[in-house]
Amino acid sequence: MKYRFLHELAAAGQQQAKTISQIMLEEEIAESGQTEEHIFGQMADYYQIMKDAVNKGLTTNTQSKSGLTGGDAQRVQAFSANHEPSSGEPASTAMAYALAVSEVNASMGRIIATPTAGSCGIIPGVFVSAQERFGWSDEHMVRGLFCAGAIGYVIANNSFISGAEGGCQAEVGSAIGMAAGAMVELRGGTVDQAVHAVGLALKNSLGLICDPVGGLVEIPCIVRNGFGAVTALAAADMALAGVRSIIPSDEVINVMLEVGSAMPSKHRETAQGGLAQTPTGRKIMENLKKRK
Template identity: 75%
Template structure:
């Protein structure tokens, strides 16, 4: 790739006169040696998987093999349908969709890791709900996924996207940043504004630990996907309104690396600390081991 930082990504896209998503299609084509149309078709197939995961999460039984999770996306949708949501219909829809995809993952269904399975609901939750809201075409959504991919590429190469390496900030946090930047890009933000959305999102996720109860990607992972979708919407809105990340986004990525490196092993996907070691967390672990 011709960029290593978010600043370089924004500058390259600006110079080319393209959105981040469209610029990334060209970059990916040059990197792989495949035609842009071929790369686009591959990403389009991923988007179809995402849409199917949303559908399944809202219409099928998503109870996980452990029995710990499932059906919460349907509960949120039913609550939303009563027009009672404090978030409003748009944000609550993104939250429900994010929960749906994450529950499909927990119930052994097919998802796209964005950037990991543990954070798989955030990007589809945000993008698919906004597609329905604004009437965007599938082609536009695929460009959004390329924008998210460009942002994820920078984060992965300068920090990490694995909970085992850097805590949940690396998984859910990265996904929030990717979704926020991609959404801003789709809404017509300048590349610089889209990058500010990434920094704003990541700053709000710094220090988030990875403490899966029972060692499973269920509790609290699934609800964090729901919360993450709402945070991504907020970060994109701030950036589109002209709010800047005072600390440059690339420096925020560096801080995420430093915080994750300093995080004790007990809070990095080992189930040795945090929620996993509460009395209830230990009880659940004991019950799972006895099954």
């Protein structure tokens, strides 16, 4: 994609009266040489996998091979069905759906890494719950994925999306930003608002470490996906309300690079620090080694 920065995407959108998804789709057609029908169809297939993962996580046994996780999505869904969620029904549903996909990943199920397997639940959680709530078509949702992809492309090329490089801020944080910006577009917001949503979302996850217990993408990764979906909805609402990221979103991405580069290796997916090295975290690791 020829647009390296979010401000370039915003300017192009304003000048050409196009959405970020339209720009991204056109760029993909030009770069790949494939037809719009082929590229759109491929993305539609990805979205179907996301929806299937949500359904699987809510209706089947998702206990991981480690035995550490599984079933939390169904617990949240059951609670929401029988009680008034403190966060409200839309947020609770997005959270349950995000947990569902992340649990499918942990149990060796099929997911789409958006942008990584460790953050795979956030975009599906936001997208599928919003589609059900607003009655949007699959085509509308697929266009949202192109918007999310453009945002992810900019983040990846200016900072990180890998927890091993930049901590969980790079994985879960990037996914939150992608989902927030896309949600603004899906709801009819401006390109400028979508870009501000990214900055608002990323600022709230700066410094988040990657500290997987036992080196597995389970604890605390799964619950962070649930929280991430809720944060994405909040960032989108702020942007749609007119709240702006006073620090431009491109500068926030640069800060993510700075913070991630300064982060100790023990906090970058090595399981040598953070929650992984708590007394309980070490005990879980010891038990896993014995099982092996």
